[in-house]
Amino acid sequence: MPSFVNPEKCDGCKALDKTACQYICPNDLMVLDKEKMKAYNRDVSMCWECYNCVKICPTQAIEVRGYADFVPLGASVTPLRSTDSIMWTVKFRNGTLKRFKFPIRTTAEGTAVPDGGFATTEKLDTPGLFTEPASLGLPEVFTLKR
Amino acid sequence: MASFETQIVETDLLILGGGMAACGAAVEAAYWAKQHGLKVTLVDKAAVDRSGAVAMGLSAINQYVGLKDGVNTVKDYVDYVRNDLMGITREDLVANIARHVDSTVHLYEKWGLPIWKDEKGNYVHEGRWQLMINGESYKVVVAEAAKNALLQDGVGQIFERVFIVGPLMDGDRCAGAVGFSVRENKFFVFKSKATLVAMGGAVHVFKPRSSGEGMGRAWYPPWNSGSSAFFTIRAGAEMTCQEVRFIPVRFKDAYGPVGAWFLLFKSRATNSQGGDYMVERRPELEKWGPYGRVKPVPANLRNYLGMLDVMEGKGPIYMRTEEAIQKIADTCKDDPKAYKKKMKDLESEAWEDFLDMTISQAILWASTNLQPEDRSSEIAAAEPYFIGSHSGASGAWVSGPEDLQTDETKSDYFWGYTNMSTVKGLFCAGDASGASSHKFSSGSHAEGRIAAKSAIKFIVENNSMPELDAAKVESLKAEILKPLDTFEQHKNATTDPEINPNYIKPRMFMFRLQKIMDEYAGGITAQFTTNGSLLNKALELLGLLREDSEKLAAANLHELMRCWENTHRLWQAEAHVRTVLFREETRWPGYYFRSDKPGLDEEKWHVFANCRFDPQKNSWEMRTRPIKHVFGQRQEPAKAAA
Ligand SMILES: Cc1cc2nc3c(=O)[nH]c(=O)nc-3n(C[C@H](O)[C@H](O)[C@H](O)COP(=O)(O)OP(=O)(O)OC[C@H]3O[C@@H](n4cnc5c(N)ncnc54)[C@H](O)[C@@H]3O)c2cc1C
Ligand code: SF4
Ligand code: SF4
Numbered sequence: 001m002p003s004f005v006n007p008e009k010c011d012g013c014k015a016l017d018k019t020a021c022q023y024i025c026p027n028d029l030m031v032l033d034k035e036k037m038k039a040y041n042r043d044v045s046m047c048w049e050c051y052n053c054v055k056i057c058p059t060q061a062i063e064v065r066g067y068a069d070f071v072p073l074g075a076s077v078t079p080l081r082s083t084d085s086i087m088w089t090v091k092f093r094n095g096t097l098k099r100f101k102f103p104i105r106t107t108a109e110g111t112a113v114p115d116g117g118f119a120t121t122e123k124l125d126t127p128g129l130f131t132e133p134a135s136l137g138l139p140e141v142f143t144l145k146r
Numbered sequence: 147m148a149s150f151e152t153q154i155v156e157t158d159l160l161i162l163g164g165g166m167a168a169c170g171a172a173v174e175a176a177y178w179a180k181q182h183g184l185k186v187t188l189v190d191k192a193a194v195d196r197s198g199a200v201a202m203g204l205s206a207i208n209q210y211v212g213l214k215d216g217v218n219t220v221k222d223y224v225d226y227v228r229n230d231l232m233g234i235t236r237e238d239l240v241a242n243i244a245r246h247v248d249s250t251v252h253l254y255e256k257w258g259l260p261i262w263k264d265e266k267g268n269y270v271h272e273g274r275w276q277l278m279i280n281g282e283s284y285k286v287v288v289a290e291a292a293k294n295a296l297l298q299d300g301v302g303q304i305f306e307r308v309f310i311v312g313p314l315m316d317g318d319r320c321a322g323a324v325g326f327s328v329r330e331n332k333f334f335v336f337k338s339k340a341t342l343v344a345m346g347g348a349v350h351v352f353k354p355r356s357s358g359e360g361m362g363r364a365w366y367p368p369w370n371s372g373s374s375a376f377f378t379i380r381a382g383a384e385m386t387c388q389e390v391r392f393i394p395v396r397f398k399d400a401y402g403p404v405g406a407w408f409l410l411f412k413s414r415a416t417n418s419q420g421g422d423y424m425v426e427r428r429p430e431l432e433k434w435g436p437y438g439r440v441k442p443v444p445a446n447l448r449n450y451l452g453m454l455d456v457m458e459g460k461g462p463i464y465m466r467t468e469e470a471i472q473k474i475a476d477t478c479k480d481d482p483k484a485y486k487k488k489m490k491d492l493e494s495e496a497w498e499d500f501l502d503m504t505i506s507q508a509i510l511w512a513s514t515n516l517q518p519e520d521r522s523s524e525i526a527a528a529e530p531y532f533i534g535s536h537s538g539a540s541g542a543w544v545s546g547p548e549d550l551q552t553d554e555t556k557s558d559y560f561w562g563y564t565n566m567s568t569v570k571g572l573f574c575a576g577d578a579s580g581a582s583s584h585k586f587s588s589g590s591h592a593e594g595r596i597a598a599k600s601a602i603k604f605i606v607e608n609n610s611m612p613e614l615d616a617a618k619v620e621s622l623k624a625e626i627l628k629p630l631d632t633f634e635q636h637k638n639a640t641t642d643p644e645i646n647p648n649y650i651k652p653r654m655f656m657f658r659l660q661k662i663m664d665e666y667a668g669g670i671t672a673q674f675t676t677n678g679s680l681l682n683k684a685l686e687l688l689g690l691l692r693e694d695s696e697k698l699a700a701a702n703l704h705e706l707m708r709c710w711e712n713t714h715r716l717w718q719a720e721a722h723v724r725t726v727l728f729r730e731e732t733r734w735p736g737y738y739f740r741s742d743k744p745g746l747d748e749e750k751w752h753v754f755a756n757c758r759f760d761p762q763k764n765s766w767e768m769r770t771r772p773i774k775h776v777f778g779q780r781q782e783p784a785k786a787a788a
Binding site (some may be wrong): 002008012014016023024025026027028044045046047049050052057061064066067069070071072073074075076078079081086088090091092093094096098100102104105106107109110111112113114115116117118120124127129130131132135136137138141142143144145 | 173176178181182191192193195196197198201202213214222241245246248249251252253255256257258259260280283287290291292294295297313328356357358359360362363367368369399400421493494497498501502503505506508509510512513514515517547548549550552553592595596599602603622704709713776
């Protein structure tokens with residue numbers, strides 16, 4: 001049962017068309033039970049424990065219980081992701097707690113500019129890519145023909 | 147036939163997949179397409195923000211050459227890759243990626259990916275070619291640039307949750323792709339002037355070690371199922387290195403990464419008796435020609451030395467985490483304050499390595515009360531995967547760039563458009579293109595850019611929309627939706643929809659494939675060993691499985707996707723078995739061992755083993771292609787320093 005949903009916390013993303021967990025799961029596993037208005041993982045043996053559903057759920061209803069066929073019970077790893085960092089709480093089987101915080105990006109969400117501000121000087125029939133050679137930090141692109 | 151609306155989408159460039167290579171392709175294509183008034187369409191089976199092998203994040207960028215600092219050259223990288231792949235490498239392709247990859251990494255930094263820096267502001271290297279990152283949102287950041295590029299100026303559009311099944315052809319030219327939505331009853335026809343395949347590699351072709359709930363925890367993500375290989379094979383493209391599967395050695399069971407432990411923390415791996423197989427088994431390396439003498443030791447040979455220990459009953463193999471941490475901490479043992487801080491930093495770095503890219507490993511450590519500074523952790527060889535961008539090399543045979551050819555290489559390695567397969571208008575990047583391994587996340591992105599620019603050039607010079615035969619499209623639609631019809635037709639024949647003599651469900655189909663591959667083609671239970679007789683038996687059983695693929699049944703859209711994923715795996719499997727059989731030697735012990743051809747045969751097999759499925763004749767052809775050097779002709783491979 002790798003990712004699982006706490007029925008008390010899941011609100012079915014307020015009955016909107018697309019639930020967040022269903023939107024994000026790379027393996028199309030999260031589905032909404034329309035009668036109960038609760039989400040569930042439809043095929044736990046195809047779950048990568050990638051935590052993308054966990055990170056995106058607006059009500060923090062999704063958790064992960066390590067794969068039963070090799071993970072002893074009792075531990076948990078819980079993320080809290082903000083716009084610039086992620087905080088992890090690792091709870092050991094014996095109760096030990098550890099917390100870690102890591103940056104996740106250095107720019108504001110949505111602001112990635114495709115050319116990164118580098119000059120675009122190449123032509124369609126030259127070997128350079130559109131931001132080169134500026135984005136290489138070199139005067140020219142390496143070639144054998146000169 | 148199940149009632150599905152058909153949606154026809156016309157575009158100039160069609161990008162298939164939304165992973166690292168596809169995102170690179172999108173960014174590059176958008177620029178050139180805008181200049182030439184062209185349209186670009188990207189299609190992903192998942193959500194681009196979190197799709198592909200980087201969906202969870204990564205803790206390192208594995209390819210950065212550092213050309214601007216003058217420490218490494220393009221040739222250095224080519225030497226490293228050729229040596230690691232036991233000499234089987236297209237130097238022109240590897241050099242092309244190596245000369246552009248830094249540009250991609252510098253873009254990542256501008257887009258907002260946190261790359262570790264030292265006090266002087268230089269990148270922190272994990273190893274010679276690897277950079278440490280805070281990579282939880284690696285894919286999100288890279289996807290954002292791709293989406294901004296395609297959507298901001300209206301040059302492109304993105305379809306998510308559309309599963310691509312196979313190619314559309316107009317004679318010998320690729321005319322686009324067909325697929326279906328996994329959200330609504332809709333059949334998609336994408337018509338294009340050029341098509342760029344970047345749908346990743348394949349897992350679950352071989353039986354995984356965990357076969358219960360943990361089956362999805364393969365090292366490679368369960369959602370990449372050989373779609374690139376299927377697409378290119380069925381389009382009639384020549385394929386290369388289909389025998390070169392990858393088996394990573396990782397922390398046992400949860401497959402946590404070992405790169406940081408070996409490279410950054412300089413950890414040793416030892417067997418149950420404390421012996422270090424890299425030291426004790428060094429003489430074995432002599433058997434593997436010049437490749438046994440290079441540094442770093444090729445990945446498959448490192449695997450092999452560890453496997454020999456395990457086969458001799460000397461397991462388990464342990465990563466000596468406690469020893470490595472102690473050694474580093476000892477560098478400041480005379481200063482208690484510095485020592486405490488060092489220990490804390492190391493602990494955090496060790497856990498971040500897992501939390502950024504293999505969270506399961508953190509759960510496994512926590513659930514077994516394991517702290518790396520106290521106790522060693524087991525490592526083990528995983529099962530085989532197909533990933534041409536990592537330390538495997540399987541993929542399509544593509545043209546190299548003209549300006550990186552010599553007079554000798556040009557006739558074999560260049561045919562007009564960089565990264566175009568042998569099929570007109572069909573381009574490949576990342577895991578989809580072969581014989582150019584070790585591109586990893588950054589090199590795949592760079593290669594996506596290279597292929598996209600080249601595909602736009604192809605469109606500008608071949609600016610006509612291929613013709614589509616409406617009857618052919620209808621028959622493809624019927625074929626693709628057939629599993630739904632099969633299920634409807636027969637579901638009431640038994641009381642349990644899972645057990646029915648008239649059809650096979652995709653899950654059991656996958657298990658059948660995995661059992662064949664595991665036992666006959668050198669999977670884990672066969673200790674990665676096979677031989678000609680076993681491989682011929684595998685072909686016979688795969689043939690029956692191919693016949694039964696006509697009887698796959700799906701109860702819903704999700705299962706329809708599973709049906710086609712497994713058909714894709716089946717074709718990847720067949721290309722693999724045929725090529726392992728064709729190459730009559732053992733070149734990559736540690737990836738597979740042919741017990742009937744147990745040694746390296748440089749004289750006969752220092753060549754590429756290629757295959758092609760002829761869609762007209764419905765049969766496979768095998769052939770070799772020569773290995774030619776772009777950089778300096780040498781008998782001995784270069785001794786690249788570690
Ligand atoms: C566990 C792991 C750890 C790794 N660690 C590192 C590392 O530390 N550093 C590093 O640099 N590299 C690392 N790599 C390598 C890196 O992830 C790959 O090289 C890179 O992602 C390959 O890019 P790609 O675009 O070819 O495939 P992917 O990025 O996997 O993208 C494939 C895309 O195709 C889509 N797709 C698949 N099938 C279909 C279909 N039928 N229809 C439509 N879309 C489809 C998928 O949804 C996805 O969007 C790692 C890989 C793995 C698996
Ligand atoms: S994202 Fe959370 S709240 Fe929304 S449906 Fe999924 S589990 Fe429920
Ligand atoms: S953990 Fe990942 S694979 Fe598993 S259900 Fe959530 S999003 Fe899907």
